[in-house]
Amino acid sequence: MKKEFDMTELPKDPGFQVPERYFDALPTRIMQRTAYAAAPKPSAVSRFWQLKTALASVSLGAVFAVAFLATEYLSPEPSAQDVMAQVSQKEIYQYLTTQVDLETADLADVPAVKPRQSLEFLDVRQTDIVNEEHTNELLEEAYEYR
Amino acid sequence: MEDKEILDKFQQPESRNLAFNQLVRKYQQKVYWHVRKMVIDHDDADDLTQEVFVKVWSHLENFRKDSQLYTWIYRIATNECLNFLSAKKKRFFLPLHDVGAVLSDKLDATDSFSGDEIQLKLQKALLRLPDKQRLVFNMKYFDDLKYEEISEILGTSVGALKASYHIAVKKIEEYLKHD
Incomplete structure (x- = not known):
């Protein structure tokens, strides 16, 4: 007589196998495809x-x-030129003669300075220049008569 | 590590990899065996298991905590299986029962099936069922999931699942009696 079918007699294990240590290696393989492959969006x-x-x-x-x-x-x-344009020549001259230690060569850069002002700055009198011219003339005459 | 702790740690960039590693270690066997019972072949199951976790990694950040983590992972695994079997049918222009026959032949040929005669007969009986009925039977019989949990995974009502399982048992019974 054929035995009655009984579900409880059926196995709960499906009967499949996996390669040895498969589940030890699987997490690493998955991590390499996910977390270690690229940063998540x-x-x-x-x-x-x-x-x-x-x-x-x-x-x-x-x-x-x-x-x-x-x-x-x-x-x-305002630019430096604009500022300087507002200062009178006289004020510049006064500043240069009283506040700054200048050499004679510096005056060459100041075209607005008149010759008389240059002499005043150098503390040279007009008569000294005349005398110098006269002295030169005398020296030239002396050479001519040699 | 509890699911909640895994999810909390996953949200922190410095502990994200650690959390995901814990998740994989916790669920790898459940996912693998769920997939393996559906696709039979180990290499296919291995590929699909990895694909499942790749998808979990990609979408875990958007996981809504109103469902349980393991049912969500089961759902992804189930979809992967159904898509794989569907693609297999289309690729080889096979009708449903022939896919079962192909997988049944694999059972005979593979050396990674170590079951006894009754285990082999049961697997062959299962391969005669439609994919979704086989899924229900596997989750209920082998994985001991409750109907409510299967309902959440498959999106099918508990009543329909009970009916499906009952029909599956009857078909298996019939097959084992007469084969």
């Missing part, structure tokens, strides 16, 4: 923070750029 939250940081940086840069341009063009610093 940033989440929506981290993308939001990245975007926020980028926007903050750009905004800060824009503020600095606007501030620089405003300083440069809206209220420009």
Whole structure:
């Protein structure tokens, strides 16, 4: 007589085998394809923070750029030439004669200075120059008569 | 490590790899055996198991904690199996029962099946079932999952699952009686 079918007599083990130490090696192989292969995509939250940081940086840069341009063009610093143009020649001369230690060669760079002012600066009298001219003339005459 | 702890650690970049490693170690055997019972061949099961965890890695960040982690992983594994079997049928232009026959031949040929005669007969009986019915039987009989858990994994009502399991048992009984 054929035995009645009984589910409880069926095996709970399906009967398959795996290669030796298969489950010891599997996690490493999976990790190499996932975690160790590439960084995970940033989440929506981290993308939001990245975007926020980028926007903050750009905004800060824009503020600095606007501030620089405003300083440069809206209220420009007067140039040295503009400043000097507002100072009279007399004031320059007075400054040079009283406040600065100058050599005679420096006066060559000041075209506005009149010869008389140069002499005054050098503490040379007009009569001394005349005498020098006269002396030269006398010397030239002396050479001619030799 | 509890699932909640794994998920919390996965959210932290410095402990993400450690958490995922723990997850793989915890679920690798469940996933592998779930897949292996469906595709029979070890190499196919190995490939699919890795694919399952690659998908888990990619989508774990978006995992909604309103379902349990292991049912979510089971669902991914189940979808991988069904897609694999469907692709196999399309690739070889095989009708359903012939896929079962191909897998049944693999059972005879493979050296990685160590079961006795009754285990072999049971597997051959299972391969005559439609894929989804086989899934239900495997999860209920071999994995001891509750109908509610299978319902969450397959998205099928508990009533339909009970009916499916009952039909599967009857078919197996019939096959084992007469074969």
